[in-house]
Amino acid sequence: MTIAQEKLNQIREQVKSYLDHRSASRALTAARQEVLEARIRRKLKEHDAVIVAHYYTSPEIQALAESTGGCVSDSLEMARFGRDHLARTLVVAGVRFMGETAKILTPGKRVLMPTLEATCSLDDGCPIEEFNRFCDAHPEREVVVYANTSAAVKARADWVVTSSIALDVAEYLAEHDKPFIWAPDKHLGEYVRRQTGADILLWDGACVVHEEFKAMGVRNLKHVYPEAAVLVHPESPQDVIELADYIGSTTQIINAAQKLPNMTFIVATDQGIFYKLQQAAPEKKFVIAPTAGHGATCRSCANCPWMAMNDLESLATVLDRDDNEILVAESVSKRALRPLNRMLSFAAEIRT
Numbered sequence: 001m002t003i004a005q006e007k008l009n010q011i012r013e014q015v016k017s018y019l020d021h022r023s024a025s026r027a028l029t030a031a032r033q034e035v036l037e038a039r040i041r042r043k044l045k046e047h048d049a050v051i052v053a054h055y056y057t058s059p060e061i062q063a064l065a066e067s068t069g070g071c072v073s074d075s076l077e078m079a080r081f082g083r084d085h086l087a088r089t090l091v092v093a094g095v096r097f098m099g100e101t102a103k104i105l106t107p108g109k110r111v112l113m114p115t116l117e118a119t120c121s122l123d124d125g126c127p128i129e130e131f132n133r134f135c136d137a138h139p140e141r142e143v144v145v146y147a148n149t150s151a152a153v154k155a156r157a158d159w160v161v162t163s164s165i166a167l168d169v170a171e172y173l174a175e176h177d178k179p180f181i182w183a184p185d186k187h188l189g190e191y192v193r194r195q196t197g198a199d200i201l202l203w204d205g206a207c208v209v210h211e212e213f214k215a216m217g218v219r220n221l222k223h224v225y226p227e228a229a230v231l232v233h234p235e236s237p238q239d240v241i242e243l244a245d246y247i248g249s250t251t252q253i254i255n256a257a258q259k260l261p262n263m264t265f266i267v268a269t270d271q272g273i274f275y276k277l278q279q280a281a282p283e284k285k286f287v288i289a290p291t292a293g294h295g296a297t298c299r300s301c302a303n304c305p306w307m308a309m310n311d312l313e314s315l316a317t318v319l320d321r322d323d324n325e326i327l328v329a330e331s332v333s334k335r336a337l338r339p340l341n342r343m344l345s346f347a348a349e350i351r352t
């Protein structure tokens with residue numbers, strides 16, 4: 001077993017214990033929610049701060065980000081929004097690599113996070129020492145890493161990609177006959193390889209949320225909703241991807257739900273996205289793809305446990321205490337900035 005696989009198994013255990021702890025905790029009352037929201041609004045003004053939230057955070061966090069002039073989006077747009085916004089402080093509601101990316105892109109801004117414990121199984125499953133050895137063993141290959149990695153791993157990379165531009169970058173490299181390493185998500189990497197024919201050497205990492213979607217469960221659900229289109233994020237296993245009517249990043253899934261004629265959708269990604277899906281297509285019905293099944297090890301029910309750590313209590317507390325600041329060593333930051341800027345320029349170019 002590699003260190004990365006061992007780490008992934010530890011992560012699964014942590015996820016289980018976190019979910020047990022979380023299910024034992026108390027839900028907020030409406031009155032408490034109102035108090036917290038008012039406090040957060042006040043503090044955002046005092047700190048000249050704006051919330052940059054991911055689609056997978058709770059509906060309360062997403063609604064607050066929207067109503068206070070912040071953004072709710074995928075990691076690519078979060079990076080762009082944080083870089084371009086005039087606020088002096090970014091409060092990143094997401095997971096740690098998103099805070100690090102914001103800090104690297106805007107070193108002059110303060111970047112706070114509701115919790116510093118919110119990590120990601122892809123990031124944790126790609127430790128820099130092991131990744132360096134992997135890259136050193138294949139010096140003839142370019143290094144492409146997913147945004148879901150530490151600053152140190154990005155600093156080692158030639159390219160950083162998000163799921164929204166993964167295919168475009170892979171196509172570009174394939175056209176230029178450049179073989180490359182892909183890390184850390186093996187499912188997304190395999191999907192990219194099949195779609196582009198690129199020469200890819202995969203790192204063995206996975207998202208603990210998407211990996212639990214079950215093809216059999218999706219097939220069974222299709223019997224219940226025969227008219228439904230299946231929307232799948234490519235971090236899902238290959239057999240689930242094969243059942244998809246549409247495969248794409250979170251933003252692409254939201255756009256597809258708006259454009260496709262179907263009135264019902266089976267969705268294989270974190271169910272935090274339902275807030276935006278429902279907003280984008282209020283007349284349509286969204287059903288989460290099943291995660292339980294034979295051999296299921298995760299009880300996440302398509303809900304990232306680390307994203308769920310971003311709640312109103314922790315958001316209010318970080319603004320009260322003015323702590324949980326994200327810092328990235330300058331030497332790492334400088335090297336990671338290159339592939340991050342490359343990603344943003346590449347994304348801007350393909351959109352023009």
Ligand code: SF4
Nearest residue numbers: 120121207208209304
């Ligand atoms: Fe990482 Fe998966 Fe959670 Fe996204 S949903 S932050 S990829 S563990």
